[in-house]
Amino acid sequence: MSRVSCIADIEKIALDKLPRNARNYYTSGSQDMITLHENQDSFDRIQIRPRVLMDVEKVDMTVKVLGETAASPIFVAASALQKMADPIGEIGGIRGAVRHGVVHSLSSISTASIEEVGDAAKALVGTDPSFRDMRWFQLYIYKDRSKTLNLIQRATKSGCKAIIVTVDTPYLGRRLPDIREPFEMPAHLSLANFKTGEEKLTDDENTDSENASWLAKYFTEEIDASLTWDDVAWVKSQTTLPVLVKGVLSAEDAVLAVQNGCSGIIVSNHGGRQLDSAPSTIDALYPIAKAVNKRIPIYLDGGIRRGTDVFKAIALGADAIFVGRPVLWALAYDGENGVNVMLDILVEEFRMAMALAGCRSIKDINIDRVMKSSKYTPKL
Numbered sequence: 128m129s130r131v132s133c134i135a136d137i138e139k140i141a142l143d144k145l146p147r148n149a150r151n152y153y154t155s156g157s158q159d160m161i162t163l164h165e166n167q168d169s170f171d172r173i174q175i176r177p178r179v180l181m182d183v184e185k186v187d188m189t190v191k192v193l194g195e196t197a198a199s200p201i202f203v204a205a206s207a208l209q210k211m212a213d214p215i216g217e218i219g220g221i222r223g224a225v226r227h228g229v230v231h232s233l234s235s236i237s238t239a240s241i242e243e244v245g246d247a248a249k250a251l252v253g254t255d256p257s258f259r260d261m262r263w264f265q266l267y268i269y270k271d272r273s274k275t276l277n278l279i280q281r282a283t284k285s286g287c288k289a290i291i292v293t294v295d296t297p298y299l300g301r302r303l304p305d306i307r308e309p310f311e312m313p314a315h316l317s318l319a320n321f322k323t324g325e326e327k328l329t330d331d332e333n334t335d336s337e338n339a340s341w342l343a344k345y346f347t348e349e350i351d352a353s354l355t356w357d358d359v360a361w362v363k364s365q366t367t368l369p370v371l372v373k374g375v376l377s378a379e380d381a382v383l384a385v386q387n388g389c390s391g392i393i394v395s396n397h398g399g400r401q402l403d404s405a406p407s408t409i410d411a412l413y414p415i416a417k418a419v420n421k422r423i424p425i426y427l428d429g430g431i432r433r434g435t436d437v438f439k440a441i442a443l444g445a446d447a448i449f450v451g452r453p454v455l456w457a458l459a460y461d462g463e464n465g466v467n468v469m470l471d472i473l474v475e476e477f478r479m480a481m482a483l484a485g486c487r488s489i490k491d492i493n494i495d496r497v498m499k500s501s502k503y504t505p506k507l
């Protein structure tokens with residue numbers, strides 16, 4: 128096989144290699160997957176306006192993030208159950224992120240524990256001056272607040288730098304492949320942050336009702352669907368770490384995040400897996416950025432597959448972006464090495480986009496550098 132040249136190459140190899148169960152779980156969006164497709168399609172409707180003769184011999188991709196400096200604005204999103212892609216799972220992602228000097232976020236529903244991921248980061252970070260341990264922990268708020276608090280405390284103790292509260296998942300979106308052919312957790316894997324055994328549901332429990340996926344049942348049984356901003360305040364009261372909310376798609380909610388003392392927001396539609404027909408994240412971004420007016424940082428995920436997508440997100444107001452599925456494809460493609468290759472490609476594509484657009488540093492990327500494609504005809 129020739130070398131992979133872009134994320135689409137990695138995805139293609141990964142989809143061929145992944146077992147059906149994992150492929151269905153990773154690829155699916157909710158319902159008709161309108162939002163899933165829009166996440167990527169919307170990027171194609173934005174054009175980049177280059178400026179020339181700007182001396183782009185050196186391009187500085189560094190970004191400030193919660194008081195630290197990341198080597199680039201390309202961060203690793205939290206996604207669950209990564210050992211289904213490769214036995215190294217989340218450890219491959221954290222090692223790639225440390226090597227690339229960028230933020231890594233770990234899902235509550237990970238297959239390597241908070242402590243294992245922390246140890247992997249700590250073992251690597253001193254070995255090269257450019258390496259960074261920038262771990263954030265993604266928190267699902269369980270009905271059982273002692274379970275939730277346990278996660279917050281362990282994330283804090285292990286050296287995570289921020290807590291991301293996911294707020295778009297009161298219930299799991301209807302993912303049709305998972306309803307037609309319920310997802311099964313491979314027997315050798317477990318939810319590593321929970322040692323009680325109750326989170327390791329068996330196959331038997333998949334079969335007893337319509338919509339019998341254990342994931343959907345797990346969510347309904349365990350995750351609190353009654354959350355309000357008071358619960359975000361509760362998380363804040365339990366930790367000294369910065370607290371961000373993930374899953375914001377409206378300017379109103381973004382302003383509420385500012386008013387409720389959040390340290391940042393992640394503009395996200397959960398990779399098109401929750402509310403179908405929600406806007407693509409890149410379309411939702413600009414009104415949010417205007418309303419927030421730089422009071423807190425704004426991050427974005429959803430559909431980022433190319434360096435030019437990263438550029439467009441920053442131009443429209445993001446401080447940095449996260450990639451979700453590309454990490455899973457990379458793991459399936461070649462484990463830890465796959466993650467390094469994937470991040471190398473995205474960083475190089477982004478460096479090239481900046482240089483060819485005439486931007487020497489991140490602050491040069493602004494709204495003047497993008498325009499809607501003339502082919503863009505709004506559907507409304």
Ligand SMILES: Cc1cc2nc3c(=O)[nH]c(=O)nc-3n(C[C@H](O)[C@H](O)[C@H](O)COP(=O)(O)O)c2cc1C
Nearest residue numbers: 153204205206207234293397398428429430451452
């Ligand atoms: C298989 C899978 C599992 C995910 N698990 C979580 C999770 O545990 N917590 C969470 O907040 N978001 C989760 N997400 C959403 C991602 O954090 C992110 O929002 C999304 O993947 C970004 O879109 P992209 O995949 O197009 O990059 C998951 C996404 C996928 C594809």
Ligand SMILES: CC(C)CC(=O)C(=O)O
Nearest residue numbers: 207236296299342397400
């Ligand atoms: C269902 C969870 C385990 C993870 C999640 O958020 C997702 O699959 O989108």
